[in-house]
Every structure is written in C-alpha cells, then in structure tokens.
Amino acid sequence: MHVCGVDEAGRGPLCGPVVAAAVILDPARPISGLNDSKQLTPRARARLEEQIRSHALAWAVAEATVAEIDTLNILHASMLAMRRAVEALATIPAEVLVDGNRIPVGLLMPARAIVQGDALEPAISAASILAKEHRDRLLVSLDARYPQYGFARHKGYPTPEHLAAIELHGVIDEHRRSFAPVRAIVDQARLF
Structure with a gap:
C-alpha cells in the first residue's frame, strides 16, 4: 500500500x-x-x-x-x-x-x-x-529577468525590500494583485 x-x-x-x-x-x-x-x-x-x-x-x-x-x-x-x-x-x-x-x-x-x-x-x-x-x-x-526586485533574496515574501521595490518599480505580471500590499500599490497608482 x-x-x-x-x-x-x-x-x-x-x-x-x-x-x-x-x-x-x-x-x-x-x-x-x-x-x-x-x-x-x-x-x-x-x-x-x-x-x-x-x-x-x-x-x-x-x-x-x-x-x-x-x-x-x-x-x-x-x-x-x-x-x-x-x-x-x-x-x-x-x-x-x-x-x-x-x-x-x-x-x-x-x-x-x-x-x-x-x-x-x-x-x-x-x-x-x-x-x-x-x-x-x-x-x-x-x-534574472527583474533584478531590481531582489527576488533571489526574499523569494517574493513581503519584506521591506520587496515592498520598497514594488513602490519604486511598480507591479509586474508575476505579482499577485489579490494580495493586499500589491492591491494597495495598484490602487494608489490609479490615483495618479
């Protein structure tokens, strides 16, 4: 079995x-x-x-x-x-x-x-x-495709480094838009 x-x-x-x-x-x-x-x-x-x-x-x-x-x-x-x-x-x-x-x-x-x-x-x-x-x-x-985000270091977790990179460089297709920190940045970008 x-x-x-x-x-x-x-x-x-x-x-x-x-x-x-x-x-x-x-x-x-x-x-x-x-x-x-x-x-x-x-x-x-x-x-x-x-x-x-x-x-x-x-x-x-x-x-x-x-x-x-x-x-x-x-x-x-x-x-x-x-x-x-x-x-x-x-x-x-x-x-x-x-x-x-x-x-x-x-x-x-x-x-x-x-x-x-x-x-x-x-x-x-x-x-x-x-x-x-x-x-x-x-x-x-x-x-390797998006070195500015630091994915190799934080593996996508919501570290201060990752959140700062999203704020600076924006959201890419690989980001989960349903997750609150990403959604907040997307919503904020829509205001401008």
Missing part, C-alpha cells in the same frame, strides 16, 4: 505561483534527515531534494498560476496545486497525507489532513522539500 505525502510552498509571497509536491517514499530506501523544509538549511534541502528524486518510488511537482491565485484565492489555488501534484504521480497512492487542516477537493483516493505534517510524516517532509526547492528556483529565475 503506497502512501503519498503532499505539501505546498509559496502561500505567503506576493508573487509567483504556489507550488505543491507529492511524494511516495520507498520503504526499502529510507532518506535520513527529512524535516519541514523551513527547518532545513538551503544546503541540506538541496542534498535531500537530490535523494528524494532518486530514491522515492514516485514524485511530482505542480503549480497554480498567479492568475489562478487571483481568481480562486490562495487557499483554493494551493489545494488545486496539491491535487495536480497527486494526479501527476506515476504511481497511484492508496492514501494521501496532506500537510495542514484541509484536503484538496476532487482527490480520487482516501486522504487525511495532518496539522504540522511536514514535521511529523516523512513523505510530507519530502514533499515540502521538493515544493520549496522548485519554487525557490522559479524565483531565482525571475530575479
């Missing part, structure tokens, strides 16, 4: 997609050091990502776009990305373990929500790592 862990990365940032990953670990090839991605150093996450990709029975990464986030809201877009990740797995899991207190709508197999599951369930920890690493790479790539 294959159990899949699912987690997302990027609910709080002001830009970019929300990313989810689904992972079915191989009990015969345990990976040591799995933990909530936020508790790991970038170097540890990179090392573990490599091991997860090579040792897991199956894994998949999926996204919900900025347009989907602005249309659905961040919670529903996160659930959509999670469902997409599970559906993209090459192996169908018997059960899905989801980090948090909600289960994505439309899953075709039993699922359980586990609060703080990314620190409790190794498969969810693995999903957390894949999602975070994937999203961080997207923001580093975005930084």
